[in-house]
Amino acid sequence: MQTSIKIKQNTFADDVTQGLSASPKFLSSKYFYDDEGSRLFQEIMKLPEYYLTRAEFEIFSEQTNEIFSAFNADDSPFDLIELGAGDGTKTSLLVDYFLKQNAGFTYIPIDISAKALNTLTAKFEKEFPQLRIQTKQGDYFKTLKTLGAKTSKKKIILFLGSNIGNFRQEQAKEFFTGLRAVMNKNDLLFIGFDLQKDPQTILDAYSDKQGVTDAFNINLLKRVNRELGANFDPKEFSHYAIYHPIEGAARSFLISQKKQTVFIESLNKNFDFEAWEPIFMEISQKYSLKMIEELAKESGFQIEKNFFDSKNYYADSLWKPI
Numbered sequence: 001m002q003t004s005i006k007i008k009q010n011t012f013a014d015d016v017t018q019g020l021s022a023s024p025k026f027l028s029s030k031y032f033y034d035d036e037g038s039r040l041f042q043e044i045m046k047l048p049e050y051y052l053t054r055a056e057f058e059i060f061s062e063q064t065n066e067i068f069s070a071f072n073a074d075d076s077p078f079d080l081i082e083l084g085a086g087d088g089t090k091t092s093l094l095v096d097y098f099l100k101q102n103a104g105f106t107y108i109p110i111d112i113s114a115k116a117l118n119t120l121t122a123k124f125e126k127e128f129p130q131l132r133i134q135t136k137q138g139d140y141f142k143t144l145k146t147l148g149a150k151t152s153k154k155k156i157i158l159f160l161g162s163n164i165g166n167f168r169q170e171q172a173k174e175f176f177t178g179l180r181a182v183m184n185k186n187d188l189l190f191i192g193f194d195l196q197k198d199p200q201t202i203l204d205a206y207s208d209k210q211g212v213t214d215a216f217n218i219n220l221l222k223r224v225n226r227e228l229g230a231n232f233d234p235k236e237f238s239h240y241a242i243y244h245p246i247e248g249a250a251r252s253f254l255i256s257q258k259k260q261t262v263f264i265e266s267l268n269k270n271f272d273f274e275a276w277e278p279i280f281m282e283i284s285q286k287y288s289l290k291m292i293e294e295l296a297k298e299s300g301f302q303i304e305k306n307f308f309d310s311k312n313y314y315a316d317s318l319w320k321p322i
């Protein structure tokens, strides 16, 4: 069932070379999600500080009927396509309800992580034996093109878990404009946005007390060791997060604890680190409602409806092509 499009080693190697040769150094957050990274992300979602998953879970469990009505207003069969599906825990709430309403749909989760897709498939096949499911492993930027076929079947595209936060604002606009180009007028896009709130609440979500976020970031260095034969000493790097309230963005870094040189065997290359030099790991952009409205408009969509949790921490925004 699962197509196995593995990320080519040379793409990972190219990106690592580019990132560690740059000033300031960076690594792409899409490489967080190898098997261990996906496991650690499941731990992050359970952390008391990581409010995002609970907020979206609340929206899906308390407003399931409203979401279904908005998705299914024209009562036509649809493909439910999820970009970066992860373990699908929240989506299972929707799938369960849609099946009980006898909705005619096929669920198509897309993820770069084979581990995440395997976990999801095992769970969904057990819980929903009657569900039509087609998994696609790969980078959603690439997989998107294959969704472009202008079939008449309605597409409802899910982009949940504040995945969009990992894009800078201009990248987000480019991404949605690209999505708009493969969508028909009657298709829908459903996006999870983490909203701007008390900066401390946001910062805590990216620097938990148990150190799971630290391990999640450090795992990317271990992945470079495992897959590219590097000799990063994980003890010599530590995780540091900031939140910038004017930009509304949280950023994560790994900080070199001393002056050191790391050798990457498959690149046959040394990389020098100064004491306290950062590697930029991830951006997590937070949105205001005004920013969401502007982003929708600039990418060729209009907002059909916003769904909020009880604390107004989070919004799932339903967009329709203009």
Ligand SMILES: C[S@@+](CC[C@H](N)C(=O)[O-])C[C@H]1O[C@@H](n2cnc3c(N)ncnc32)[C@H](O)[C@@H]1O
Pocket: 029, 030, 033, 038, 041, 083, 084, 085, 086, 087, 088, 089, 090, 110, 111, 112, 113, 116, 138, 139, 140, 141, 159, 160, 161, 162, 163
């Ligand atoms: C923050 S998690 C969110 C998972 C899920 N959407 C949720 O709300 O719980 C991000 C997921 O997107 C996947 N991912 C990240 N970058 C990706 C990319 N470029 N292409 C496909 N999947 C990607 C990761 O493997 C991971 O499962």
